[in-house]
Amino acid sequence: MIAEIGLAVLWMAAALAVLQLFSGISALRPGGKAMGGMVRPLAVMQGALVAVSFLALIDLFLETDLSVKLVAENSHSMKPFIFKLAGTWGNHEGSMLLWVTIMAVSGGIVALVEKRLREDTLIATLAGQAFVSLGFYAFLLLSSNPFERLAEPAPEGAGLNPLLQDIGLAFHPPTLYVGYVGLSVAFSFAIGALVTRDVGPAFARAMRPWVLGAWIFLTVGITAGSYWAYYTLGWGGWWFWDPVENASLMPWLAATALLHSVSVLASRNALRAWTVMLGVIAFSMSMIGTFLVRSGILTSVHAFAVDPERGSFILALLAIYIGGALALFGIRASTVTEGERFSLFSREASLVWNNVMLCGTLAIVLLGTLYPLMTEAFGAKVSVGPPYFNPVSAIFVLPMMVVMAVGPLLRWRKDKPGRITATVAVPALLTALVLLAVVVFAPGIRVLPMLGIAVGAGLARASLLPLRGRNLRRTPLSVYGMVVAHFGIAVALLGAAAESAFSTERLAAMNVGDTQTVGPITIKLLSIEPVAGPNWTALEATVSAAYKDGAPVTLHPQARTFTSPPGERTESALHTRWNGQLYAVLGNEGEDGRWQMRFWWKPFVPLLWLGGLLVAFGGLLALLGRVAHDVKRLRAEGKIAYRNSRKELLK
């Protein structure tokens, strides 16, 4: 019964989306104003219905209702609760339903809370949102029904891909999804503003919290995804430039650019067309990323739910939405370009540079990701890896760090270089000194990590400068947000550079009782025992690891074997210290009875993920600051309106 209810409300939600789209269109036509009143309530109802549908699917997974095809194919009665829950979206149909759910609920929230936009722009935005949702409804209802029943209930489920049976991955995709969908709201705002030619500060202020929110989730998602890949794939690396990783990085880069340009538009009424363009690009990148991951068009280590037919469906959606939006942009952009002027040396100009470099990075990542496909069109299969991505992206990323250090110190509209020379001298000097120290004390490391360490140190110092000379208790939360986020970038850069400069690795064949060293750590293999989990068995090594002469800690790397579906996974063991991380992997038993073990000592690598979280936290502070500011303003306006109405009455 639950499955039928889920399907029925999904159809109803889709029908409401159709109504929402058409009432929106007719409200925007001359003489159709009366229809406008329907749009907001429709958006709210649609969000509520689709949420019910998603809850129904969650219930089916928690109950492990094996008469439902999707559950039988992706779940198992023996699975731990948390993975039953995560199984809801750990598959193609479920993740699409999650997508449309977040999208429709966001649309409902926009309809409920948005008060700043012109009414016609809001109606156009909600109609746009309904239009985008309709594609996903069609996808779910016509080709990937998540509620489809089996003729005969299955005796037992097929389980979940062992690689996905990890707490990190249970929550990584939905985090990214919230980010992607937040960008779809920004996209709808951009479309709405283009349709009604209302690209201005009010539009930017309405769009900004959605961009910020999306960006926070994308940042957390990417950081968590990187850590997940690092500890489950057992390769000891944190970024492989894999198409799936790039699929989440590209929307992040676009969203970062959008976040900065939307601020310029909100406070300075400049960069109008550019901001709208980025709104379109950011969402395009989410969809292109999804398409690349789902269509199987590119080879990747962790693409899942690959299916060329579904790929074609997403591609058709891409053509309609992105092609349509870009065409609309071409037609309308000339009517929105005029904005405030600013000089070459100003806060605006630095943000333009930041945008140019982010977009440059985006372009080279997209090019590198598509390059194998392009060469294949000419009959050659090519794999593009770090030798391309690392140096080429550094061309944009390192100068961007300099702009990040200087830009926030500049004044809006017009500034003089002389005013900030003394201020930037300190971080510049720090960068030079650190570079010198690295060259002297750690000769032989590669150029990029060396520059990364030096620039990271300088940026860490420079990112705090905007707080100088301010009354810290009266500084807006959004300024703290920016400072924390920029500092986080510096921290992440330091972690990444230190890891790639100073990591040491040891591959060893060990008997129980043997001792090995990796970097400053001494490791002893104490035992190898079989252990069993809820739906896996494993061999577990017990090793004790001591840093220099310190007290030893015990680690348990495992090699897990899953039965449903069959699969193997290494469960690496990590020991984190303030100055680095020990990474231990248990391999196979060799012919001579010794155990293959791998150890890495990775100095300062946790800074990388700490930096990522700081960046997201900075975003959160900025979002809270903006929301608090808006609430205060709305309240003040409400009071004024109340007072005025009282005056009117008393007259």
Next chain:
Amino acid sequence: MTAPQPKKPGLAIWLPLALFAGFFVLVIWGLVRPADREVASAFIGKPLPQFNLEAASADRPGLSTADFKTGKPKLLNVFASWCVPCAIESPQLATLAQSGVEIDGVAIRDRKDDVARFLATNGNPFARIGKDDLSEVQLGIGSSGVPETFVIDGKGVIRYQHIGEIRAEDMDLILRKLQEAGQ
């Protein structure tokens, strides 16, 4: 400087749409291309070109043309430490090596310590590994990407080219081609 877009946006405003159209055509092609992705190499049936590569790792000798004229068919695997599909095929290569197939490697545009790390991580199925910094040998045998695997007969003639990583389902084919090359 004003906003980055010119005052009267000309054709540039259509550039994103044009780029997107290019992307669209490319992926349409990618989706509908024939399922048989084998591209018969023009080099099949030709002898290996003359080359003499220095060793790419400390514990394996380098590789030259003469190493393939031993009378026994071999595999020549073109790989790189920075190539993710190369890591995926390592279990298959290990299985082949364990069953007595001799595999020689060519590391493309790689660094010695990266190769060492890659082999430490993924196992080392190779008898010899040559270092091909400029892709000269790679291009000379008609390979344009990594990984690729060639079946070379006992006289140093290329008999089969496998493009992309060797997956579990390709193993029968590889073994059959090796057997044919040995006859």
